[in-house]
Amino acid sequence: SQTIHQWPATLVQPVGSPLSLECTVEGTSNPNLYWYRQAAGRGLQLLFYSVGIGQISSEVPQNLSASRPQDRQFILSSKKLLLSDSGFYLCAWRGKTGTPNYGYTFGSGTRLTVV
Amino acid sequence: AQSVTQLDSQVPVFEEAPVELRCNYSSSVSVYLFWYVQYPNQGLQLLLKYLSGSTLVKGINGFEAEFNKSQTSFHLRKPSVHISDTAEYFCAVSDVLKRNFNKFYFGSGTKLNVKP
Numbered sequence: 738s739q740t741i742h743q744w745p746a747t748l749v750q751p752v753g754s755p756l757s758l759e760c761t762v763e764g765t766s767n768p769n770l771y772w773y774r775q776a777a778g779r780g781l782q783l784l785f786y787s788v789g790i791g792q793i794s795s796e797v798p799q800n801l802s803a804s805r806p807q808d809r810q811f812i813l814s815s816k817k818l819l820l821s822d823s824g825f826y827l828c829a830w831r832g833k834t835g836t837p838n839y840g841y842t843f844g845s846g847t848r849l850t851v852v
Numbered sequence: 853a854q855s856v857t858q859l860d861s862q863v864p865v866f867e868e869a870p871v872e873l874r875c876n877y878s879s880s881v882s883v884y885l886f887w888y889v890q891y892p893n894q895g896l897q898l899l900l901k902y903l904s905g906s907t908l909v910k911g912i913n914g915f916e917a918e919f920n921k922s923q924t925s926f927h928l929r930k931p932s933v934h935i936s937d938t939a940e941y942f943c944a945v946s947d948v949l950k951r952n953f954n955k956f957y958f959g960s961g962t963k964l965n966v967k968p
Contacts, residue, residue, distance in 0.1 A: 743895075779960070780942070780958055780959065780960035781942065781958040781961075783955070783956075786955075825893075827895055827896065831956075837903070839884065839901075839903060839946075840884075840886055840898055840901050841886070841888075841896070841898070841944070842898070843888075843895035843896040843897070844895050845894060845895045846893070846894065846895045848893060
């Protein structure tokens with residue numbers, strides 16, 4: 738079965754420091770992968786999605802970036818964090834279209850607090 | 853682009869009472885529909901989904917939802933809620949059109965608060 742791993746679970750970082758959040762998927766190949774953010778009291782905001790290695794689509798221009806160095810690995814990064822980057826970050830993969838598995842499976846999330 | 857409206861940001865309800873969480877979407881094109889539940893500090897978990905077939909969909913934890921194409925709605929219901937159902941619920945829509953396959957559109961969420 739497919740599983741998705743996301744780490745770390747919580748992170749406290751000072752303003753201006755770098756960020757790296759990692760997400761890996763097991764049990765599937767060539768998945769569509771997504772990064773979402775939930776800010777306090779707000780809904781889900783799509784940040785990036787990737788349909789394959791090295792293929793990244795950005796939904797919201799900001800100081801975050803994403804990379805997909807391997808088929809089942811998706812990384813969210815920042816060179817310098819801002820206070821507004823605080824939030825709950827969720828990685829997800831999407832099941833194949835036209836199959837009963839179609840839909841998102843989410844990781845357990847990373848709570849990022851920028852201080 | 854799709855938009856998804858969850859009309860109620862918070863729904864208080866007493867234990868063992870029925871509940872309905874409302875979801876409406878904007879586009880009349882063919883869609884796939886989903887409900888997710890999020891417990892505090894956790895990721896989202898799939899409750900149920902409509903891909904095709906019967907418009908009444910049954911999910912986990914006793915929840916069900918009905919797809920109404922004419923009203924572009926996908927309301928979530930449970931006949932008798934438990935304290936453990938306290939969580940935030942998200943409705944999501946995905947267009948069937950191939951060019952939009954990659955995006956899901958989420959509502960802003962409804963916080964269900966079940967009181968004893």
